[in-house]
Every structure is written in C-alpha cells, then in structure tokens.
Amino acid sequence: MHPDTLPPEQFSSYPGAIHTHWQEAAHAKGFNITGRIRDRYHLALRCRSCGHVHASRIFNLMSAEPQCPACMLQRLERDAESAGLVHLQRDPEHRHYSFYRAACGHEVRRQHEMVKRILAGKVALRCETCHAATEASEARKRGWMLLGPDPEGDPSYRLYAHAAGCGALQRIARANMQTGRFECSCCGQGWAAAHSYLYAMRFTLANGRELVKLGYSRDPESRLLHQLRIDRAMPCEILRTVEMASGHQAIRTEKALHARLRAAHPEAVVDPASYRGQIRVRSEIYDATLTPLILSMLHGIGTQPAAA
Numbered sequence: 001m002h003p004d005t006l007p008p009e010q011f012s013s014y015p016g017a018i019h020t021h022w023q024e025a026a027h028a029k030g031f032n033i034t035g036r037i038r039d040r041y042h043l044a045l046r047c048r049s050c051g052h053v054h055a056s057r058i059f060n061l062m063s064a065e066p067q068c069p070a071c072m073l074q075r076l077e078r079d080a081e082s083a084g085l086v087h088l089q090r091d092p093e094h095r096h097y098s099f100y101r102a103a104c105g106h107e108v109r110r111q112h113e114m115v116k117r118i119l120a121g122k123v124a125l126r127c128e129t130c131h132a133a134t135e136a137s138e139a140r141k142r143g144w145m146l147l148g149p150d151p152e153g154d155p156s157y158r159l160y161a162h163a164a165g166c167g168a169l170q171r172i173a174r175a176n177m178q179t180g181r182f183e184c185s186c187c188g189q190g191w192a193a194a195h196s197y198l199y200a201m202r203f204t205l206a207n208g209r210e211l212v213k214l215g216y217s218r219d220p221e222s223r224l225l226h227q228l229r230i231d232r233a234m235p236c237e238i239l240r241t242v243e244m245a246s247g248h249q250a251i252r253t254e255k256a257l258h259a260r261l262r263a264a265h266p267e268a269v270v271d272p273a274s275y276r277g278q279i280r281v282r283s284e285i286y287d288a289t290l291t292p293l294i295l296s297m298l299h300g301i302g303t304q305p306a307a308a
C-alpha cells in the first residue's frame with residue numbers, strides 16, 4: 001500500500017498545534033485535518049466525501065489541490081468501466097498512468113487522460129498484444145513470418161522471413177504485406193527469369209573469427225549491406241561475384257556447391273550460434289579456411305560456357 005494511504009492509526013503522530021488557517025484551507029478543499037503526523041511538514045487529511053484519511057504535506061495543502069486517493073481510485077475505476085476496461089492498479093512509477101484489463105483479456109498500461117478520451121469516443125483502445133498477433137497472422141497468410149521492427153528504424157516497415165519459401169529475411173512495408181504488393185527479393189516471381197549472382201563474402205565476427213559465406217542474390221551488395229550485416233561496424237566485404245543467366249541456375253549451382261563443401265569439409269561448417277546476432281542468416285557459413293576453395297569454385301563456374 002502506498003505510504004500516503006495507510007489506515008489513520010498507522011500514521012505516527014507528531015506533536016504541535018493545528019493552525020486555524022490550515023483548517024480553513026483544508027475545509028475549502030474538501031478535507032478535515034485529523035492531526036499532525038510523521039514530521040513537522042505533514043498533516044492527516046480526512047476526505048469529507050468518502051471519509052478516507054491520507055497524509056498530505058502542509059505545503060501541498062496550502063499551495064495546491066490535494067486529491068483524496070480513495071476518491072481518485074473510484075474515479076479511475078468508473079472511467080475505466082465506461083471505457084470498457086477494468087482498472088487493475090495505478091502505476092506506482094507514474095502517477096498519471098494505470099494498468100487496465102482490456103476487453104480482449106490482455107493487460108495494458110495507459111495514461112488516465114487517454115482512458116477519458118476512449119470513453120468519450122475520441123480514440124479506440126488498441127491492445128499491443130492483439131495488434132502484434134494481427135500483424136503476425138497477416139504475414140502468415142502470405143507465407144512470411146513477422147520477426148520484429150525494421151532494423152533500419154522505419155516505423156512503417158517490419159522485418160519478415162520468407163518462412164514458406166526460401167527463408168530469406170526482408171524489410172517490407174506493413175501496408176505492402178497487407179495488400180501483397182511486394183515480392184521476395186530472393187525467390188519472388190521475376191526473380192526466376194532475371195539475372196542473378198553467386199557470391200562469396202567475408203565477415204569478421206566481434207571475437208576476431210573470420211567466416212566466409214557462399215550464396216546467391218540478384219543484388220549481392222544490397223544483400224550484404226541491408227540484410228546480412230547487423231552491426232554496421234562489422235568488417236565485411238564481397239570477395240567475388242559470378243553472374244548467372246537466371247535465378248534458377250543460380251540456386252541450382254549454389255545448392256550443388258554447398259553439398260560439395262559440406263561433404264568434403266563438414267568440420268568447416270560454422271555453428272549458427274556463433275554468428276547469431278551478428279549476421280542475419282541461418283546457415284551456409286563456413287570457416288575462412290575454405291575461402292581459397294570457394295573462390296576457386298566460383299572462378300571455375302565463371303569460366304564455364306553458359307549452360308542453356
């Protein structure tokens with residue numbers, strides 16, 4: 001319980017006179033003074049409408065409008081009910097905020113003034129938990145998984161993973177996710193027929209370990225700068241790209257190269273846990289000792305006559 005709303009017998013009394021002008025001020029503001037308490041700065045005030053006793057600074061009584069915490073709580077509960085909420089408790093950290101139970105059953109924290117606006121019909125309550133679920137299900141319907149806010153900080157964008165497709169991560173405007181006006185930049189329509197690149201990239205993790213990634217993309221540089229790299233300060237570079245006639249050819253070739261690398265050098269496949277939070281990808285990263293081999297594989301592909 002808040003120390004200002006203890007039952008009256010639990011306030012320690014303080015000796016001293018109660019001045020008449022204090023009583024007059026208290027009376028005018030809806031209270032009676034029942035005693036001096038705690039120290040020379042405090043009085044106990046009894047609310048003339050509900051009888052609740054609370055502690056008030058004398059300075060506060062004389063210079064401001066003291067509020068009865070019990071009447072205040074009743075008002076908050078009434079406001080909440082009219083707004084379709086249940087008042088749970090005041091936020092002990094912020095006197096203008098409380099916790100409420102929303103109609104959906106979730107707990108929300110709102111400013112008291114906001115609840116007044118809701119009950120006046122000026123705004124609607126939007127439960128953050130329900131809203132996150134709505135966005136997640138919008139994405140699921142299109143085969144994507146909502147991962148979180150836009151890593152580049154644009155409030156109208158989110159970060160999604162192409163869960164039902166190639167698994168690539170992509171920043172997509174939420175409005176486009178709702179309407180479907182976007183395509184996976186990794187495997188979308190238009191991708192299959194367009195030119196694509198195999199690439200090798202080098203990354204240096206925070207602990208100094210060097211890694212090499214082999215992959216394909218329509219735009220390796222954008223993939224590196226906007227998708228793979230999380231910390232802008234992480235040293236990374238594109239070591240080589242090889243243009244492929246189509247996305248399909250790129251993905252086929254890339255998969256074959258990974259199969260050869262995994263079979264010949266299983267020990268060089270790096271555990272994703274070691275780069276989680278630094279490189280935005282789930283697999284297909286190798287220890288840098290494979291770099292010369294990967295570069296020579298790419299070189300071999302680049303010099304092959306183009307397949308039909």
Ligand SMILES: [Zn+2]
Binds near residue numbers: 049051
């Ligand atoms: Zn009261």
Ligand SMILES: [Zn+2]
Binds near residue numbers: 102127129131
């Ligand atoms: Zn909810």
Ligand SMILES: [Zn+2]
Binds near residue numbers: 166167168185
């Ligand atoms: Zn995709």
